[in-house]
Amino acid sequence: MTDNCIFCMIVKGEIPSYTLYEDEDVKVFLDINPISKGHSLFIPKKHYKTLFSVPEEDIVFLKKLPMVAKKLKETTEAEGVNIVQSNERAAGQVIFHVHFHLIPRWSNDGIIKFPEQGKLEQKTAEEIIKKFKN
Numbered sequence: 119m120t121d122n123c124i125f126c127m128i129v130k131g132e133i134p135s136y137t138l139y140e141d142e143d144v145k146v147f148l149d150i151n152p153i154s155k156g157h158s159l160f161i162p163k164k165h166y167k168t169l170f171s172v173p174e175e176d177i178v179f180l181k182k183l184p185m186v187a188k189k190l191k192e193t194t195e196a197e198g199v200n201i202v203q204s205n206e207r208a209a210g211q212v213i214f215h216v217h218f219h220l221i222p223r224w225s226n227d228g229i230i231k232f233p234e235q236g237k238l239e240q241k242t243a244e245e246i247i248k249k250f251k252n
């Protein structure tokens with residue numbers, strides 16, 4: 119646990135949350151500033167800054183993610199669910215305790231849209247693959 123982490127405080131019950139699900143590994147609660155009805159956060163109880171800081175043996179906390187997302191979809195009668203996870207400030211991470219946004223979606227709600235997509239060039243693809251495998 120990290121003392122000044124707001125999500126650790128939620129885990130410890132020092133800050134209230136609208137909790138949907140909790141077990142020994144994870145806590146799932148409604149986001150305080152929802153972007154859709156039922157927008158929730160799925161977090162490990164253990165503090166990790168980003169997904170990159172989770173050791174491979176601890177990643178099992180993710181096992182409940184599909185079940186919780188499905189239950190949330192049913193509860194909100196959503197037509198779909200986005201699962202969004204941000205790492206580092208440049209990617210939009212504001213709270214540095216790893217978390218997954220579960221965002222119930224409805225057709226044409228216009229909430230999350232990818233910007234216009236480019237075209238993958240062969241040279242770029244080969245460059246990335248070469249560096250990645252190095």
Ligand code: AMP
Pocket residue numbers: 124133135147148149150151152159204210211212213214
């Ligand atoms: P991110 O930008 O991915 O770091 O998202 C952090 C999320 O935490 C935002 O969507 C906030 O609305 C949410 N949040 C911050 N404080 C609280 C809180 N006390 N209870 C519930 N959600 C929170």
Ligand code: ZN
Pocket residue numbers: 119120123124125126127164165166214215
């Ligand atoms: Zn924390």
